[in-house]
Amino acid sequence: MTRFHTFVAATAAALTLTTAARAGEQYIDPNGFAVSGYDVVAYFDLPQSPVGTSQSPGVPGDKDFTATYNGARFAFSSAENKARFEADPAAFVPQYDGHCAFGVAKGGKVPGNPNLWRIIDDKLYLNITKTVVGFWEEDISGNLTLSEANWVDIEPQAASRSVIPQFRSAAPTD
Numbered sequence: 001m002t003r004f005h006t007f008v009a010a011t012a013a014a015l016t017l018t019t020a021a022r023a024g025e026q027y028i029d030p031n032g033f034a035v036s037g038y039d040v041v042a043y044f045d046l047p048q049s050p051v052g053t054s055q056s057p058g059v060p061g062d063k064d065f066t067a068t069y070n071g072a073r074f075a076f077s078s079a080e081n082k083a084r085f086e087a088d089p090a091a092f093v094p095q096y097d098g099h100c101a102f103g104v105a106k107g108g109k110v111p112g113n114p115n116l117w118r119i120i121d122d123k124l125y126l127n128i129t130k131t132v133v134g135f136w137e138e139d140i141s142g143n144l145t146l147s148e149a150n151w152v153d154i155e156p157q158a159a160s161r162s163v164i165p166q167f168r169s170a171a172p173t174d
Contacts, residue, residue, distance in 0.1 A: 024155040025158060031169065041092050055115070070089075070097070100126060118140075
């Protein structure tokens with residue numbers, strides 16, 4: 001191998017490690033699932049309610065249809081949704097590694113509730129409580145600007161280990 005090829009290989013390896021290190025940890029529920037075991041693909045097929053009104057609940061996944069992405073296990077309600085996810089996982093995973101979007105806007109990581117969701121510009125966002133959804137929706141654009149700016153510093157931090165208040169998961173268990 002020439003010195004040039006060695007340099008190129010070393011640079012590619014370093015870039016791969018840098019890119020992998022930039023991915024934060026997904027929020028994982030006590031059952032070991034990202035998004036508390038809810039089907040992230042299904043959100044994109046659900047009707048979205050207007051801002052200021054409650055969304056329909058998320059769709060629980062099935063332990064027989066799982067895939068791993070960014071070190072986390074995701075569950076799906078069907079083989080079709082699992083296949084859609086595997087074809088392009090980044091298109092379906094929630095923003096901020098499944099943490100509450102408003103929490104990120106405020107500078108921290110708290111878990112996202114899979115039943116408190118909104119899709120904005122083809123991206124899935126979760127929030128932690130109904131009260132927080134109200135604050136988030138008062139200024140979605142402004143909160144997104146804050147979240148994106150804060151995420152640069154927050155992303156490398158460990159994932160939240162908190163539980164979602166007033167939430168009973170309908171997700172799969174092993």
